Amino acid sequence: MLHDNPPLIGVAMSKKHYTNSGVKENRSFSINIPTSDMVVVTDYCGLHSGSDVDKSKEFEIFYGDLETAPMINECGVNIECKLINIKEFKNTELFIGEIVEIYSDEIYVTDNKPDVKKFDSFICLMPNGPYWKIGEYLAEAYEVGTSYKPKS
Numbered sequence: 001m002l003h004d005n006p007p008l009i010g011v012a013m014s015k016k017h018y019t020n021s022g023v024k025e026n027r028s029f030s031i032n033i034p035t036s037d038m039v040v041v042t043d044y045c046g047l048h049s050g051s052d053v054d055k056s057k058e059f060e061i062f063y064g065d066l067e068t069a070p071m072i073n074e075c076g077v078n079i080e081c082k083l084i085n086i087k088e089f090k091n092t093e094l095f096i097g098e099i100v101e102i103y104s105d106e107i108y109v110t111d112n113k114p115d116v117k118k119f120d121s122f123i124c125l126m127p128n129g130p131y132w133k134i135g136e137y138l139a140e141a142y143e144v145g146t147s148y149k150p151k152s
């Protein structure tokens, strides 16, 4: 997150990527969080450019309120964003988007919130991996630190 109200999120991508032109054209983008059983197709998407293959054929695609940001139905959570700004660096572009909606399948939700345990996702340790599943529940944020006794 870059900002809370309005909720802004940033995604940095190499200038060479095919995705960048689509984001600029549509003035929107989506962030799709895959479940761990999608690790093979996720890696495939990282290995091939949309300029060579149509990766959308690998998924069931849906559109939300903006009607321009394709999202992946198989993913546990989809974050739909309106493009607000682009910050240019030497080799990358940082796309700043305002979150307009978050979508999640009922089976991944507990008490109206995405349930990390249920959608069982993974992360990639940069720069070369490997992929690791997201682990166990640890503690309540904004709360667990209240019991800490400072040394001084």
Ligand SMILES: Cc1cc2nc3c(=O)[nH]c(=O)nc-3n(C[C@H](O)[C@H](O)[C@H](O)COP(=O)(O)O)c2cc1C
Binding pocket: 012, 013, 014, 016, 017, 018, 019, 020, 043, 045, 046, 047, 048, 049, 050, 051, 124, 129
């Ligand atoms: C494990 C993995 C991690 C990656 N991480 C990034 C990244 O953080 N930033 C980036 O710009 N590209 C990253 N890439 C490379 C792009 O996903 C890749 O170049 C892809 O083909 C770009 O697709 P596009 O041309 O359809 O946009 C990663 C690839 C893999 C396999």
